Amino acid sequence: MRILLVEDDPMIGDAIQGALSDASYATDWVKNGLTALSALQTQPYDLVLLDLGLPGKDGLDVLDSIRARNNPVPLLIITARDSLDDRLRGLDGGADDYLLKPFDMAELLARMRAVLRRNGGSAQSLLDNGVVALDLVSKQASTAENPDVQLSSREFALLQALLIRPGAILSRSELEDRLYGWGNEVESNAVEFLIHSLRRKLGNQVIKNVRGMGWMVSKSA
């Protein structure tokens, strides 16, 4: 994977480049917008990391130029600008994601993977939050203690709903919406029953209850 890093701050650029090479990405680092544009013309990249506060040509202008040339390269903005306006301009201007400084390298890598995955079009066959992994094809769930547990279709639907966005709290009515189609009669306590059986199969810590709000799976282990 070849990454183009556009960042004028030498310390940040150095740190990101180092971390990216640790993560086995090949990284070209340029320090202003014009060089970035010429680099993009001569070399195909899998992903661009773009800072907004660049000398000479502003990051948002660089983004406009890239998209004006119909270059569909996945692009992630990394910036210290946190105003909603900048964020909207960035995302509307064709950026795939927007990451605010300061950030953790782990988060940058995760967002890069997500952007690459989306753009690669590869349908995910596995949902994983670090505690539990769900195979979307075989409907099997795995934890460290209980590998390859076969789930019923309702259990699978519920766990899938939670694992799509780890860390998000889903209320009972939201889970019921995922479990029952239009016009299907909702059985009372169905959600509690399914969660109880999932916990029995996979362990108590897999699904967490937030009092008064609903249920969730942890964001990361």
Add this chain to the structure above:
Amino acid sequence: MDGFKKRLSDSVQVRLSVALSLAILIVAVLAGMFAFVSALDEAHEMQDDTLRQVAILFDRQQMTLHYPATEKIAGDDEESRVIVQYLADSSKAAGNHDDSVIPLPFSTTLADGLSTLNIAGEDFRALVRTTARGERIVVAQETGVRDKEARESALRSLLPFLILFPVLLLVVSDLVHKLFRPIATLSDDLDRRDKQALHPIDEHHLPTEIRPFVVAINRLLARVAQSMETQRRFIADAAHELRSPMTALSLQAERLKATPMPTQAVERLLPLSCGIERSRKLIDQLLALAAAQSNAERPQTTVSVHEVYRRVLEDLLPLAERKNIDIGVEGTEDVQLVINEMDLLILVKNLVDNAIRYTPCGGRVDLSVALAQEIVILQVKDSGPGITADEQVRVFDPFYRSVGTEEAGSGLGLSIVRAIAERTGAGVRLSFSDETNKRGLCVSIELKRGSDQIPMYHSV
């Protein structure tokens, strides 16, 4: 008395009232004196006229005098009676010392005209006239009664002044009070202003005399607002500028952590990472505070409180789990209100973050929302040590931390809460979640629900 002198020198209103009152008093006294003297003169002149008319009447009708006998006539008063006698008869009365018996002993050598004489121990006003027949008559009256009547009529002329003076005093003090009312209202308005409210004073309904003053105050307010804005922007810019080096620092530390190192180095890296993490959090909070204090317009939408609670809990649950804190929402009734969503989110997030931070491991944090007469009450209760009454005022100050807390908070959480509350007109109340044992902090936020009527709905 000293107090009065001070008020006199300090207050234009008092000075004006006193000066006007004194002026009225002096004018009233002078006018009264003049009226009194002229009324007195007038009365005496009228009395002299009476004597003259009697003498003329006597002359014209060619009356002859008969001195009355000693018997009294009803209604005759010796003091006020007018005496008419021939001057020639005065000699017959020589040695008469009783002024009630005529003829009286006038000097026969008196010249024609008016004079005041002392006859038989009494003062008389006497008019001597030579009639057409060549007789000389004297028309006289005692001065005592004349003076008394003249004085009475003169005093009556003073009456209007006596009534007018207090009335004028009342009118003056009322008028002055009324004229100064715009100033009093203005200072009241300024006093009651929120400290963030630096909008100019409306000068259109004020008297021209104080308008320049108000214009100057408005200019000052504008300058203060501008300097506050500059200061705020400086904090925001400074925090913003700090972000880049902090990012570099934390990225480098993260890389360092990934390299194989001796255990001792790993141990020493841990506090370094914690310090970097803390600085990052502090910068974020500084930016949040600067944003909360800025007066920029924010779009308002209908916001569900439970939705905000959910987002805050999703964010902060890892923190609560690390301390094994049971955190949750009490009650299933959701409330919707009209507010800027980010404002409410940041406000609740800071309260919950604080609650988790100051609650010991294994404790409990409860969020709730209630609606009472169009007022939305959000509560965050924890099972921590709580905040004592004397500390409750100071906890809102930036960088204030309770004594004896080891928590690595930024000290800005409640300042941010207060800034948002002040801007959105929300009330913040601190109390104990457990009133009997004086333990646990309970923060109540009271918000107006907003102009729109929103039907309530149930969730979960």
